[in-house]
Structures are given as C-alpha cells and as structure tokens.
Amino acid sequence: xxxxxxxxxxxxxxxxxxxxxxxxxxxxxxxxxxxxxxxxxxxxxxxxxxxxxxxxxxxxxxxxxxxxxxxxxxxxxxxxxxxxxxxxxxxxxxxxxxxxxxxxxxxxxxxxxxxxxxxxxxxxxxxxxxxxxxxxxxxxxxxxxxxxxxxxxxxxxxxxxxxxxxxxxxxxxxxxxxxxxxxxxxxxxxxxxxxxxxxxxxxxxxxxxxxxxxxxxxxxxxxxxxxxxxxxxxxxxxxxxxxxxxxxxxxxxxxxxxxxxxxxxxxxxxxxxxxxxxxxxxxxxxxxxxxxxxxxxxxxxxxxxxxxxxxxxxxxxxxxxxxxxxxxxxxxxxxxxxxxxxxxxxxxxxxxxxxxxxxxxxxxxxxxxxxxxxxxxxxxxxxxxxxxxxxxxxxxxxxxxxxxxxxxxxxxxxxxxxxxxxxxxxxxxxxxxxxxxxxxxxxxxxxxxxxxxxxxxxxxxxxxxxxxxxxxxxxxxxxxxxxxxxxxxxxxxxxxxxxxxxxxxxxxxxxxxxxxxxxx
Amino acid sequence: xxxxxxxxxxxxxxxxxxxxxxxxxxxxxxxxxxxxxxxxxxxxxxxxxxxxxxxxxxxxxxxxxxxxxxxxxxxxxxxxxxxxxxxxxxxxxxxxxxxxxxxxxxxxxxxxxxxxxxxxxxxxxxxxxxxxxxxxxxxxxxxxxxxxxxxxxxxxxxxxxxxxxxxxxxxxxxxxxxxxxxxxxxxxxxxxxxxxxxxxxxxxxxxxxxxxxxxxxxxxxxxxxxxxxxxxxxxxxxxxxxxxxxxxxxxxxxxxxxxxxxxxxxxxxxxxxxxxxxxxxxxxxxxxxxxxxxxxxxxxxxxxxxxxxxxxxxxxxxxxxxxxxxxxxxxxxxxxxxxxxxxxxxxxxxxxxxxxxxxxxxxxxxxxxxx
Numbered sequence: 001x002x003x004x005x006x007x008x009x010x011x012x013x014x015x016x017x018x019x020x021x022x023x024x025x026x027x028x029x030x031x032x033x034x035x036x037x038x039x040x041x042x043x044x045x046x047x048x049x050x051x052x053x054x055x056x057x058x059x060x061x062x063x064x065x066x067x068x069x070x071x072x073x074x075x076x077x078x079x080x081x082x083x084x085x086x087x088x089x090x091x092x093x094x095x096x097x098x099x100x101x102x103x104x105x106x107x108x109x110x111x112x113x114x115x116x117x118x119x120x121x122x123x124x125x126x127x128x129x130x131x132x133x134x135x136x137x138x139x140x141x142x143x144x145x146x147x148x149x150x151x152x153x154x155x156x157x158x159x160x161x162x163x164x165x166x167x168x169x170x171x172x173x174x175x176x177x178x179x180x181x182x183x184x185x186x187x188x189x190x191x192x193x194x195x196x197x198x199x200x201x202x203x204x205x206x207x208x209x210x211x212x213x214x215x216x217x218x219x220x221x222x223x224x225x226x227x228x229x230x231x232x233x234x235x236x237x238x239x240x241x242x243x244x245x246x247x248x249x250x251x252x253x254x255x256x257x258x259x260x261x262x263x264x265x266x267x268x269x270x271x272x273x274x275x276x277x278x279x280x281x282x283x284x285x286x287x288x289x290x291x292x293x294x295x296x297x298x299x300x301x302x303x304x305x306x307x308x309x310x311x312x313x314x315x316x317x318x319x320x321x322x323x324x325x326x327x328x329x330x331x332x333x334x335x336x337x338x339x340x341x342x343x344x345x346x347x348x349x350x351x352x353x354x355x356x357x358x359x360x361x362x363x364x365x366x367x368x369x370x371x372x373x374x375x376x377x378x379x380x381x382x383x384x385x386x387x388x389x390x391x392x393x394x395x396x397x398x399x400x401x402x403x404x405x406x407x408x409x410x411x412x413x414x415x416x417x418x419x420x421x422x423x424x425x426x427x428x429x430x431x432x433x434x435x436x437x438x439x440x441x442x443x444x445x446x447x448x449x450x451x452x453x454x455x456x457x458x459x460x461x462x463x464x465x466x467x468x469x470x471x472x473x474x475x476x477x478x479x480x481x482x483x484x485x486x487x488x489x490x491x492x493x494x495x496x497x498x499x500x501x502x503x504x505x506x507x508x509x510x511x512x513x514x515x516x517x518x519x520x
Numbered sequence: 521x522x523x524x525x526x527x528x529x530x531x532x533x534x535x536x537x538x539x540x541x542x543x544x545x546x547x548x549x550x551x552x553x554x555x556x557x558x559x560x561x562x563x564x565x566x567x568x569x570x571x572x573x574x575x576x577x578x579x580x581x582x583x584x585x586x587x588x589x590x591x592x593x594x595x596x597x598x599x600x601x602x603x604x605x606x607x608x609x610x611x612x613x614x615x616x617x618x619x620x621x622x623x624x625x626x627x628x629x630x631x632x633x634x635x636x637x638x639x640x641x642x643x644x645x646x647x648x649x650x651x652x653x654x655x656x657x658x659x660x661x662x663x664x665x666x667x668x669x670x671x672x673x674x675x676x677x678x679x680x681x682x683x684x685x686x687x688x689x690x691x692x693x694x695x696x697x698x699x700x701x702x703x704x705x706x707x708x709x710x711x712x713x714x715x716x717x718x719x720x721x722x723x724x725x726x727x728x729x730x731x732x733x734x735x736x737x738x739x740x741x742x743x744x745x746x747x748x749x750x751x752x753x754x755x756x757x758x759x760x761x762x763x764x765x766x767x768x769x770x771x772x773x774x775x776x777x778x779x780x781x782x783x784x785x786x787x788x789x790x791x792x793x794x795x796x797x798x799x800x801x802x803x804x805x806x807x808x809x810x811x812x813x814x815x816x817x818x819x820x821x822x823x824x825x826x827x828x829x830x831x832x833x834x835x836x837x838x839x840x841x842x843x844x845x846x847x848x849x850x851x852x853x854x855x856x857x858x859x860x861x862x863x864x865x866x867x868x869x870x871x872x873x874x875x876x877x878x879x880x881x882x883x884x885x886x887x888x889x890x891x
Contacts, residue, residue: 335765
C-alpha cells in the first residue's frame, strides 16, 4: 500500500477541541478515515466518542480544529450541512417514527414538495434502487413498530443512504441485536464498503472491532491515544489502550456446591398495564450459592421478571417462594416487604430506577431503605447516620469522588453503579437480583463489579443475573436460562454454554419451524 | 489549570437579585411612559412600604398571606404536583374558620378557640385539596385541571354558603356576622401595647409568627423526614420511587393535603386576623400569586419568605402609589408583578450563562494576578 494522500481520506479531523464548562470532552483530536474502509472508534463511556461524532454530525460545534471531507475543509454548522456533505448517522436509539411506514420514515425531512404523492413515488423508486445496490431488502409499506429491531436498524441505514450518505457513522449499533443479527449487520456493512461507502463504527465491544473493522482508533479521556490497523492488534492490546492499564477479561470463579433452593418460581404470569402478557408461565429455581443468568434480547420479559420478583409490580398468576415464604398474587407485597424477606435488587436502569439524579449521593444511598430505624429518629431523619453510612461504604467500594454530598448525577456511570450495588449488597440480602450490572460502566469498574457479584455467590447468596451482554452472562453464570417472548426457551450449565447456541435460543430459532408458527 | 465551580450564592442570590433589578428597570420605563419619574415612584413605594410603622405592618401583613400560599405551592411542587388550587383551598378554609368562630367563639375561651380555628382552617384547606389529589392518584385526572376546577367549585360553594347560610338576617352584604372576640387572632400592635411598645394600628397579626413557624415546619418536613424524602423522591423520579417502594397514592395525597393545609392557613391571617368576618372573594388572588412566590423562592422556605417580602412591598407600595399619584390605578402593581414574574420565572436562565462566564473570568483573572 502506498502512503495515502490527503484526498484518500473520506474524512479528516485536525486538532478538534471541545469543552463543556469544566469538562474537556475532546482534546486536540486528529483522525484520518480512509475512503471505503470500516473504521472503528473504541473507548470507554465518557471517553468522548459521542461528543466527537456529534461534532462531525453538526450537533455540537468544536471550539477549535477543522474537519476535512474529501480533502476539503467544511464548516459543519448543523446536521443539514452534515447530510449535504454526505455524512449519515445511525443513532444508538433509533430516530424513527414508530407509527409511520418504512417509506414515510425514509422521506421524513426530504418530502420533496407540498404534495406527498410525487415524493412518495420518487422515494419508492430510490428505495428499490438502494435495495438492489446494497441488498438491503425491506417492505416499504411495513409499519416501523411492527418490524424487529434488526430491520428497524436497517431502516435507519437506508434513511442515511437515501440522503446520499457516503460516510456512515454507526453509534453502538449492536446494543439491541442478537449475535445473529449482529453478524448480519456486519455483512451489510461489508457490502456497503464494497460499494465504496466509508463506515465509522463506534462501539465499546472489542470483539466487534476485531470482527468488522479495517482500522481502529482508541479514545481515552477525551484524547485519541492510538490509531492502529485492526489486523495488527488484538483485544487485550486495545483494552489496555482504552483503560490505560492491563485488563483481565476472565472472571475468577471457583466451582462450589450449591445450597438449598432460595427462590422458587412456579407458573409465574404477568400481564402489563397495556394488557400485554409479559411473563408466560415461568418455572425455575435459584439455589443458594449459585448465579443464574437470564440471557435474552432486551424486551423479552426480563425487566418484568425483575420488577415482579422485587415487588414493584404485582403478578397475575402463579407463586413465588422465597425461602419458606410463599407469595401469591395480590398478597399485598411491596418492595418493602420483599426487602424484608431478604431480596436485594439492583435495577436494570440506574437512571430511571436505581438512583435519583437530583439527590445527593447520601440520599440516593438510602433509597428503598429510607424507612429503616437506623436512618430515622422519632420524627426526623438521622442525618448523621445517613452521612456516615454513605461515607463509609463509599470508601469501602472505592466510589470516586468519595463525597456523600455530591449530586448523584455528577458521578461517572461506573461510580453510580457502584453506589447502587453497594447499597443493595451492604444490606446483606439472601436473594440478589441484578439487572444489567455493567451497562454503561467502564472496563475498570466492570472487573470490580463482577468480582463483587461472584463474592455474593461465594458467600452462599442466590444470585439472579439479567443481562443483555452475552459475555457477561457466560462468564458469571453457573446456570443460564434464555428468555424469549416471556418464556424460558432454554437452559444450560454455565460451563458448557456457547454463544451460538444461546444466540439461536435468544432468537427462538432453535425450535422447529412448525413450533414457531404455533407460538406466533 | 484548576477547575472552578459556580458557588451557590451566584445562583441563589446574585442572579435573582439581578433579575429583580432588571424587572425594576423595565418597570421604570413603564413609569416614564405614563409621565411619572421612576425615581419618585420608587421613593413613594419604598416610603409607603417600609418608611413608617404602619407601612411596615401592611407590608408584613401581605407578606404573611404570600408565605402561606407560597409554601402551599412549594410542598406540592416537591412531589412534582402543580397545585393551582391554593386560591380555592384558602377560600374554603375561610368557611372552617367561620364555622368554628361563630359557633364556639362565644362558648369557649380564646386559648381553646384559637387552636381550633387553626386546626379547622388547615383541615378545610386540606380536604379541598384531598379530592383532586385522590383523583390524580387513583384516576389519573390531571391535578392542574382538577385544582383549577375546584377553585370554581369552591367559589360557588362559598357564594352559596355566604348568601344562604352565613349571612345574618336583614343584612344586604354577602358576608358572615362578625366573629366573637375570643376567636380572633390578636394584632401585633395590640400585643405589644401592654409591653410599652406603641405602634400605629395595622392589620399585621400573630399569623405572621405562625407563618414563620410554618416555614420551619416545611423545611423540617421536606428535607428532614422520611415522608419528605418520599415526596422528593417521588417528585424527582417516580419510577425510582416505585422501585424504592414508595406508594404513589399515599405520597400524592399526603403532599397535596399538606399543601392544602398551608393554603388554608391563609384564612387565619386574613379572616381571623384582619377582616373578622367571612367575605365574598376574600382571597383576592393571593392563592394564585403564591405560585409566583414559590417560583421565585425556588420552593424553599427562605426563598419564599424573601419573595413574600418583595410581593408584600409591591402590594403596599403599589397602594401608596395610587394614593400619591392621581390617575395611577393601583393595578399598576399587577404590571410590576407581571414583570417580576416574567424576569424571575420565565426568563430565569436568561442571565445565567453570562453571569457564570463573568464570574469564571473574574476568578481566572484573580488567579493570574496572584500568580
């Protein structure tokens, strides 16, 4: 390969610098993306990847630096300019109108005149051409909300291509996909690359970088710390670059014999407020001293399972047995009574449930435990106890900064998560429900959190782990259950789990076609 | 380079003061427009509100009312409930005061009647807030809509009660009979007279002290009890509150009833403390102005006291203004109020980025000169 010339680059960044008040999100970023390649950008949460992409897409303006597209300096002042310059973006959270058809979504913002009809037929022709060129089949008249997630993402990609994108940015595109859907996405990306599209792939999953990209740039704390060819690096090396120190991927876990059944679920049914059946006759047990992992694409009833088991929502039929206590529907259980029975719960979404962003850390630290006598006097709260307790646990769990008076929103994702897990673990629950323990958490903290979860198991607690990260499920669980559409569709021991089998179960594709038809 | 935080006083003191000054500046233009020197208008208002003891008395009397209605809005607001019904709750609370005062005022001594008057004003206010709260919590009827409707229902109810039930025979005015002496809340000048302190009579009464007690109560309740914790948790993040086990129905009803109680205490100041009888529309918009007071006071008791003083000053000063300048309607204060609400509420964040930038620049400069 000859040394690349300036106009070999689809996009080039020179000295991009961006501050948000006190936060220096991007420091003097230089990046060259070669035409017709897939370029990965990795970095931990908060490394500045999203900020950088938002600058490229015109959501933010850089304080300093310039952007060159096809070797020419472009001032990207808004996303319209970005689109006009041939940049397309597929957001992590899809920007689609759910009740519109694929075609309507496609032409949104590019309707072409007052009367829809002309634009419609032009869009239809264009869609047909795109489908053929890139082999991205889709039914133009399907309503978006009826499509599976993988196809919704395809609509996003088509939307970008429809607007003439030659540079496609994908922000964490695989977060909602099954392994099979991920593979399919990468096939599409390769096809796009063959057609000359340049692709920037942002992710924190190193495996995907290794599988899909040609080049990779690593960001750490707002800086670009390395640009390497993917073929010349490996996962461990990239992780080290991301974190700045050596990282261990394997979780150390000695085998141990399990104790008595701590949590037993029989024929559990739950219908949500919309009348949709979310849990369909679940049966399983969790024993003391084991980690049972629930794998599945998000939205298949895992969240509902956690909220029923923790008492947030009441179930409709079946029974839950905690130790010797039997809980029936309408048994008057609340999160308080279940905490009393020894259920600890780390909710899946710490921002929505686990913490209150406006609260100080010490206040968030008593959430759910705020009625305990230790924290209350006769009438007033025991503020000193609340403060001391939080302070002590912050030191123990290495929460940074260890300041109980700081608003929870000011902590990084990893530290917020430590705060939530510390709060629940320190109450010494016998049943520990953990949802997405490391979502949006940096690698260093992931290591720490995984170790504490295994510690709980080693102390003889029954741990129920819900995660969409297959790696996490596989490395932590003693036993794996796979959920699909409110049912458990597969079970296997943790040590003989393999990604392919679980992936097929997650998509419920391991059953015969006939069975699938029945279930639909 | 070290990073600097914007200290609290910039956000909670400097910016509100700048906003008020800006509002006054625009008000000055209004005065110029109607050919009154803004300076002399300000002098008249200041003199009228703070210049002599009667003026002070009126200012604090108005402020007392605003403290009650402001606190009422603030408590509900911490549960993210927008209680627009302070007006109606205060109005209906007057009925509680009237019923107790007229029925027991001649029977029991003041030491027993006045506590009952306080309890009933709170109780009637709270019960008027209970129904919208219950409807919101159980049925999802939006509290803003229901409390507004309850203001109208309250007004009709009170009109009926005053005309058909409470109005003494042969009286033409829709007013109750005058309350017996024992049921009245003493005026401050009356209380101070035996101590040798002579004040010009003004409507300022002991409700003012009670209002300050309520401020302390609200502070303790909202920030120092587990119930207040639940209210704030529910207000800030309902799903996290649900996760914690907070009962949404209970919290909604509790927050609204305390809010209604505080609004109800408004009747103490105005009915028991000053009018000594129940009159049609006696609340006169104080319930609504409480929303602005709470907004300005950032839903904190200290802020609410400050904002109440400001609005008390505007009311009293504005009345003086109408006295002093013939042709100026006392409604001019509505204009001033409007401007203050506009600048402190609606445009609250207009100045913020600039002030913060200036502050940071000033700090940086100081650092350089130190180095």
